Amino acid sequence: MELIRNVRRARDSMDWSLYKAGPPPVLVKIAPDLTEQDKRDIAAVALAERVDGLIVSNTTLERPPDVRANMQGEEQAGGLSGAPLMDPSTQVLREMYALTRGKVPLVGCGGISSGKDAYAKIRAGASLVQLYTALVYQVRPVCSLSSGSTSGRCERRTALYRRSLKPHTTAAGPRRGRGCCRA
Amino acid sequence: MKRELAECLREDGYATVEDAVGADHAPFKRRGWFGWLR
Numbered sequence: 023m024e025l026i027r028n029v030r031r032a033r034d035s036m037d038w039s040l041y042k043a044g045p046p047p048v049l050v051k052i053a054p055d056l057t058e059q060d061k062r063d064i065a066a067v068a069l070a071e072r073v074d075g076l077i078v079s080n081t082t083l084e085r086p087p088d089v090r091a092n093m094q095g096e097e098q099a100g101g102l103s104g105a106p107l108m109d110p111s112t113q114v115l116r117e118m119y120a121l122t123r124g125k126v127p128l129v130g131c132g133g134i135s136s137g138k139d140a141y142a143k144i145r146a147g148a149s150l151v152q153l154y155t156a157l158v159y160q161v162r163p164v165c166s167l168s169s170g171s172t173s174g175r176c177e178r179r180t181a182l183y184r185r186s187l188k189p190h191t192t193a194a195g196p197r198r199g200r201g202c203c204r205a
Numbered sequence: 206m207k208r209e210l211a212e213c214l215r216e217d218g219y220a221t222v223e224d225a226v227g228a229d230h231a232p233f234k235r236r237g238w239f240g241w242l243r
Binding site for chain 1: 206210
């Protein structure tokens with residue numbers, strides 16, 4: 023909780039007047055290898071601190087059985103990304119959506135390499151989806167490169183994200199998510 | 206990828222991405238969040 027406050031303080035102490043979209047939102051990226059208590063605690067902090075969003079999830083330290091079968095007895099260090107991460111990260115996403123009652127924007131991340139994968143994340147509760155490993159292995163089929171400067175694209179994406187930050191829940195109770203997705 | 210996502214949405218009868226966000230939770234939403242969390 024203190025870390026989030028410190029990061030926000032640091033952000034707010036900077037001069038963002040040159041950026042049309044204003045200061046960037048602060049999102050918390052969580053691991054897929056969390057205990058049930060970890061997830062409950064993170065959801066409680068996210069709601070209490072009104073974080074701008076959660077990115078679910080980072081890479082996994084686990085090695086699923088099908089990956090382990092190809093390791094030929096070798097031990098691997100570090101986080102695993104890509105297709106093996108799709109199911110576990112989507113499950114955590116689903117749980118975090120429920121634990122935050124749809125009130126915190128979630129970014130679905132981990133193992134997305136197709137429109138169907140993105141759709142699964144959206145159904146599980148993602149207002150946005152994030153790609154990384156798939157871009158390394160299959161850039162063109164995943165997305166076409168847009169024209170324009172990098173800074174311009176970043177500003178547009180920040181503006182899009184800000185529009186998606188409206189609460190997902192009304193006073194009358196949860197409703198279907200509100201947000202945007204630019205897969 | 207966007208084309209495939211659009212097809213998925215259309216097949217399930219969603220007009221926009223926004224409509225599909227959290228769709229897996231729809232049966233639980235009808236029962237109420239606390240009912241599901243228990």
